[in-house]
Amino acid sequence: MKSSRVMLLLLIELLLSVLLVWYLTGQIADEKGRADTAERNLKLANANINDMQVRQRDVAALDAKYTKELADAHENINQLERDVAAGRKRLQISARCPANGATSATSVDDGTTPGLTDAAERDYFTLRERIETSGKMIAGLQDYIKTQCLR
Known part of the structure; x- marks a missing residue:
């Protein structure tokens, strides 16, 4: 009986x-399974971090490129404005001088040459600067979209 009990135990x-x-x-x-899932998630997170770091470097490079181009454009416009003010360069426009109302015996209606007023000249440089700024901003945004958003 003991042996059957021992066997049973x-x-x-x-x-x-x-x-x-x-x-x-x-x-x-x-x-x-949990460890494998955690490892996959960690690899995915690391890949996302690496991708974001690459994108940040790319965006910083784009920003530097277009910021430099914009600064160069501003400097060119400022230099042109200084040259015009100093008389080294002239702004040329296609214009007609309206008759000043006086009649003369000569065939010249008005003895003055066409030109811009001081305010119009300032506006010209302001508009030119804004056009350059807008163009650089648009080019930068288009480049950003092509290189960052569409990949």
């Missing part, structure tokens, strides 16, 4: 051991 212990091994194997598989 051994059988129960063996069964419990098998159940424990089966349970622990399932737990190990679950933990491995």
